[in-house]
Amino acid sequence: ERGASILCIGPAGERMVSFASVSMDGHTNFGRGGGGAVWGSKNLKAIVVKGRGKVDVADCDSLNKVQSDIMKMLNASPFLSGKSGLINTGTLALLDLTDFRRMMPVRNFSATWFPETGKINAQEMKKIYGRRNYGCYGCPVKCKKFDLKGNPLPEFQSASHLGPLNDNDDIRSIYEANLLCNDMGLDTISFGGTMACYGEFRQKFVTGSQLVSFVRKIAMKEKGDGESLAEGSARWAEFNGCKELSMTVKGLELPAYDPRGAYGMALGYAVSNRGGCHLRSYPVRHEILRRPVATNRFSFEGKARIIKIEEDENASADSLLVCKFLLYGAGIEECARGLTSVTGISYDAQDLLRIGSRIVLLERWINAENGFSKKDDKLPKRFFNEPGSSDDRLEIPPLPEEEFELTLQKYYKIRGCNENGVPRDEMMDSSGAGK
Structure with a gap:
């Protein structure tokens, strides 16, 4: 309709x-x-x-002013509005950036640099398929890109996991596998991560055309590999006696930032309440994109508090249905102003951060009630034992495990948890999450 x-x-x-x-x-x-x-x-x-009603707004003039201010900030953001920003190029622009920073997940996270990135990047995708903008309703960023036939082009996470993570430089198979994952209803990140685990176990990654065929095999749970791989890499690896090859946190496959190249991301992955996720916190914003200020990506210093604040901010933004990309230009302050304008109830940035903190605490408490604890806030051993892909310009050493553990305990303390990662009763009560 x-x-x-x-x-x-x-x-x-x-x-x-x-x-x-x-x-x-x-x-x-x-x-x-x-x-x-x-x-x-x-x-x-x-x-x-299908909606037919209207949204009542308490103060339209104030809301229009907030909207105008947000648009000015978005237009001033190079990451959003620059020549290679999201508005012009889409998220696929991040493929070249992560590869240059030597934090591209390659061959199931066994390497962090992919020499063939130039064959599968945003420029090549546009050259072969064309590109036009598409976005969510009313969005000025329109980060999604479609080809000239109206099909969605692979975004960064999908291209990375269907490509370098599986040692695949065939751009057409990346495009086709992405379309088929959409049609069959598969998460491209977990599909790519599961196939990479399978490839390393076999000591031979599948070809591009084989990768496309596995989308259907897994989606239809075809007998044999299709049915077994449909369980995801964590269960598949455990069944096959190779748990160390599953690049997951809490059973969820890691996304397209190798944590050896961004220590805040390492902590963010580990403590994420839903497992290996880059959207519960997003330290890449300051460690790589250097916004609002740059932090040392090869240091855990200060990262415990930063991750806590980012989790609170993102949880609040999620509850408002605010896209994360808005926060690259505007901030949580503008979200508070917008909410005040719509509801007529006064909110400021600290109010939203307190609400976000309560959400994260409650999620962590629910996890604890289901048996999750510090034992689950961990990364695969590979990241502590093996270096990334270094060159004369840049060294990518293994993560320092002792520093990681110390930072994890700092995070627990700041978050209001005990040394086992479980929220303290007094913190639950004082935040309002315990009522």
Whole structure:
């Protein structure tokens, strides 16, 4: 129906593949954590939404002023509005940047540099398929890019995991696997991570065309490798006696930033309440993109407090349905002003951070009630034992494990947890999460 929006699962969700996604309008995906499998388990195929009402705004003039200020900030952000920024290039611009910084996950995180990146980057994708902008309703950034036929182009995380992570420099297979993951309803990050684990175990990564065929095998749970790999890399590796090859945190495959190249990201991965995720905190913003100020990406100094604040900020933004990319130009202060304008209730940045902190604490408490603790706030041993891909310009050593453990304890203290990572009762009560 014209004007309606559709959330639905594909064959992978119907068969309860552990990393099945939920697709919105066929191209934007709620991918991480197996939401599609949950829908499938409840025989829920789709939800169709069409709104006819209006949103009441307490102070339209104030909201218009906030909107104008936010647009000025977005336009002034090189990461968003620059020649190679998200508005012009999309998230795929990050492929060259992470590779140059020697933090590209390659061959199941066994290396951090991919010499063939130039064959699969944003410029090559545009040359072959063309490019036009697409974004969420009303969004000025429009970070998603479509080809000239109206098909979504691979974004950074997808291109990285369908490409370098699986030692694949075939741009056409990356494009095709991305489309098929969308159609079948698979999370591209977990699919790529699972296939990389499989490839390293076999000591031979699949070819580009084989990678495409595995999308269907896994989504349909075809007997043999398709059915077993549908469990995800953590379960597959445990069953095959190679747990060390599963690059996961809390069972969730790691995204496209190698933590040896960004120590804040290492801590952020480890303490993320939903497992290996780059969106619960995003230290790449200051460690690599240097906003709002640069921090030393090869140091844990100050990172415990930074990760805590970023988690609070992102949890608050998520609860407001604010895109993370807004925070590259504007900030949580503008979110508070906008919320005040719409509701007529006074909020400031500290109010939103307190709300975010309460959300994160409650999530961590729920995890603890289900058996999670410090033993789960850990990274795969590879990152502490093996270096990345160094050159004459830059050395990528293994993560210093002792410093990581000390920083983890600092994070627990700042977050209000005990030494085992479980929220203290007094912190739950004082934050309002315990009521």
